[in-house]
Amino acid sequence: MNLYRTDLGRARGLGSAKHGVGHFIAERGTGVALMLLSVWLVPFALRVAHGGYLAARDMLASPVNAALAILTLVVGLYHAMIGMRVVIEDYIERRATKSALLILNALVGWGAAAIGAVALLKLVFASGS
Amino acid sequence: MADATQGARPRPLSPHVQIWRWHVTMAASITNRATGVALYAGWLVFAGWALALSAGADAYQAYTGLLTSPLGLLVLIGVTASLFFHLGAGVRHLAWDLGRGFAKTTASATAWFSYVFALLATILVWVAAFAAHAG
Numbered sequence: 001m002n003l004y005r006t007d008l009g010r011a012r013g014l015g016s017a018k019h020g021v022g023h024f025i026a027e028r029g030t031g032v033a034l035m036l037l038s039v040w041l042v043p044f045a046l047r048v049a050h051g052g053y054l055a056a057r058d059m060l061a062s063p064v065n066a067a068l069a070i071l072t073l074v075v076g077l078y079h080a081m082i083g084m085r086v087v088i089e090d091y092i093e094r095r096a097t098k099s100a101l102l103i104l105n106a107l108v109g110w111g112a113a114a115i116g117a118v119a120l121l122k123l124v125f126a127s128g129s
Numbered sequence: 130m131a132d133a134t135q136g137a138r139p140r141p142l143s144p145h146v147q148i149w150r151w152h153v154t155m156a157a158s159i160t161n162r163a164t165g166v167a168l169y170a171g172w173l174v175f176a177g178w179a180l181a182l183s184a185g186a187d188a189y190q191a192y193t194g195l196l197t198s199p200l201g202l203l204v205l206i207g208v209t210a211s212l213f214f215h216l217g218a219g220v221r222h223l224a225w226d227l228g229r230g231f232a233k234t235t236a237s238a239t240a241w242f243s244y245v246f247a248l249l250a251t252i253l254v255w256v257a258a259f260a261a262h263a264g
Binding site: 035056057080 | 162165166168169172173175176179180182183184186189190193212216219220222223226254257258261262
């Protein structure tokens, strides 16, 4: 992402440290994606809440719903993870604590995304048989 | 300061929160961060819901039972309000990134609008949820 840094910014040593620009763009990109996905998510959540277990399984048997659910979950968790990273970096000064929390953030975020995605895939493929 | 800044000029610091008078743009900024943190928990609830659904009817019933308990509903309503506030605040941030909306009156108006939008959208969603449940 050094591509986006101006020569002046690099020379003065006040540009973003490490991967700031990539982070900035990822935060905006996932943010816009989530705005669009919310349009699907809110009515979907309402129908799921109303329908109960069988209705929820039925809805997720549709590849479109399942794909959008997985996208929403993974993109949402990624957006949350990079946001939480900023919060940790802003408020935690002690290096060891900060590193531990950043690692925990990645583990929880990617872990929940993977578990949720596999659970949703299981529903799609199970419903075909 | 981290070692990465060695040899560089000291990085600029913003004034501490205590020397500011409270105003709506500041409140909206803090609320945006707080709702973002709350939504992290919201995504974990979503992932847990997917897991419960894949685990079968009993697990799903237990999970939705937790979510529809008074505490669970409080969490869900909080997550809904957080989602809508964060969404509105996100639109403001995108406008700022495009260099728009920085005028003091505009920034204050859009901050108020984020709160009003979050409140109305949350009420609308939960009225719809309870109406569907009752009907």
